[in-house]
Amino acid sequence: MSARMQKSALAVLATYLCAPNLFAEFRVNMPEGVTRISEEVYSLHMLVFWVCVVIAIIVFGLMFYAIIKHRKSKGAVAKNFHESLKVEILWTAIPALIVFALGYRAFFTLEKMYDYDDSALTVEIVGYQWKWRYSYLMDDAAKEDSAQGTQFPVSFFSNLITPESQINNTEAKGEHYLLEVDEPLVLPVGSKVRFILTSADVIHSWWVPQLSVKKDAIPGIVNEAWTLIEKPGTYRGQCTELCGKGHGFMPVVVQAVSQTEFDQWMLGKQDEARQKASLNVKTWTMGELMETGERAYNTYCAACHQANGEGLPPAFPALKNSAIALGPVEAHLDIVINGSRVNPAMAAFGAQLSAAEIAAIITYERNAWGNNTGDMVTPQDVSNFGSSQ
Template sequence: MIRQLISTIMVGFWALPAAAETESMRLNMTQGVTQVSQRVFDLHMTIFYICVVIGIVVFGVMFWAILHHRKSRGAVAASFHESTKVEIVWTIIPFVILIVMAVPATKTLLAMEDISQSDLTVQITGSQWKWHYRYFNEDIDFYSLLATSPAQIDNTREKRENYLLEVDRPLVLPVGQKVRFLITSQDVIHSWWVPDFAVKKDANPGFINEAWTRIDKPGIYRGQCAELCGKDHGFMPIVVIAKPLAEYQEWLQMTKVTQQQAREEEQRLLAMEMSMDELMGLGEKTYLARCAMCHQPNGQGIPGAFPALAGVGVASDTGRQLEHISVVVHGRAGTAMQAFGPQLGLKELAAVITYERNAWGNNTGDTVQAAEVQAVLNGEDL
């Protein structure tokens, strides 16, 4: 009976990692899609099995001693003080085990930190609560925000498969190329974490951390901010699309064209006058997507954390329109108010400011046009 029980426990220990890798029982680490992530997984499994063997040996000896030296069998406790041989053995064995574990661990850590000879460099900047990506030498940069709808978060609509793990603009990377990441933060500490790449680096304000990856398989890979960074920390996902090199080059060229067209469109907007209805419609949409998380959909803010906009402050004062534009465009130093000038287009900036000045009973009657926002961006408000 005892032998059968021990055999069952040993089989269970050995079968657990294999079972944990199945889709129905995700208890183990992911193997990932890079050489480094596979090495991390292999290292993890090696150390796990070493620990399993140690546990079986130690507890096996302990249970054997308990069973075979029990009082009912007439065992009498021996009386001895010390054994030099035993002390040497139980010192050497752990030392050897640590060396066996340290050698592959050191090699893996060195590989994870080797950012030399990269083919592409991407700067990643975290802020509350979004990621900004900039491709070096390509004149491409964009913000990546949560794409899960508020209705899903509020449980008024059915949640989709990738709930809270979907973004409006994913990071696109080439397969088979060494990509170097420069990771920093605009405000508080964030952490850029994609398990499939075995990349998890803190984004610290004022500092730049480096990491790298070389993706082996095309696909969509998801991650999250792994550092508690504020009330919407859970709404800061990461999505990476890995494309074959030819498809990546096509995406690169298409994105360059799209961003150039957007810049040309903004210049065209400078001569346009948008109607109040058009500004309010676009402004509400932009506000709910970018501002409501702090100032709340009703403009009441969160007392002690984020100021209200309804009926108070620059948004409700007809004589402070220029100041209102400046706050939205440049942000406010020393507070959580970010600079939205680099994040939104002229049309969205003009619309959201107009919306804030005419929603929730503010009713200033002011309309803000793209040309006025551009003047502030150029420093003409100073």
């Protein structure tokens, strides 16, 4: 145990001793949540819990009664009974009835959860190592005409933004440590939202406790879930299926807003997508590329290749002083855009990021950490690389 850990253990203990009422603020139970379903699940959970408590009191009560009363040191003499068909039938039948009643109650909640009635909005959720991608599917008839080609669909990655420094304890942890993302999933309150979930690599699981939605995202298979949020707010969850080393670092953040705010946000998002597309054709300076590149690198690349470019060999090779970053630009473009042919951990980012982001990342990788090649890769280079082949 390090000295720091000891110190903070003492600090925690001291806090509790000085302010015992802090215990009251501990979260020790399932949240009731903000949907009808989550409330129902909560009450079901509490029901089963109290049934268990009552059974426990009866059974353990009898047992401890026997332990106290029927001990040899108190002169207890063993009675000679070891069978009773009546009693045995009784204590088979009663639990069976209790279990049946609980199952009956659970049936109705389950039925409601499986009620895939038509919903106004469909969101596609895709799990990646180690981030989520949310895409809003154009869903109403008005948009159908313009949907031809849908130039600016609203689709984005949601990445963890907790800085390395907080994770490595060099900086104090924020309020939403590990549960904060760059772009939350924005949803309207009061209308049913349908989720379709899948994965691009390994199995992930999308969970928001306040919505009582947990569904696995499985490569090659699409799952369906839905929610109807009743209260605006920010709801946080996490990936709940072991998906590799970043499993603990891919939070889910849902921001529920009113329908009007949602519509506005959607328009803004479409504008943003339009602007983002224009970034691919604008003329960039080296400084802009490096700045954007550093940000994008830390978001999409640093989990494996590390912020200092030293990687975690052998699974995640170093970029600092590496053959890729110092060698020909084409090979560098190729591996970032098309992924590695031998290592599945290196995804094909051409299908995930914009040309501008890729250009910035490559420029950054070729000039950061003493890799000073001086190479500047523009979005046009990235697009040309794609079509010149």
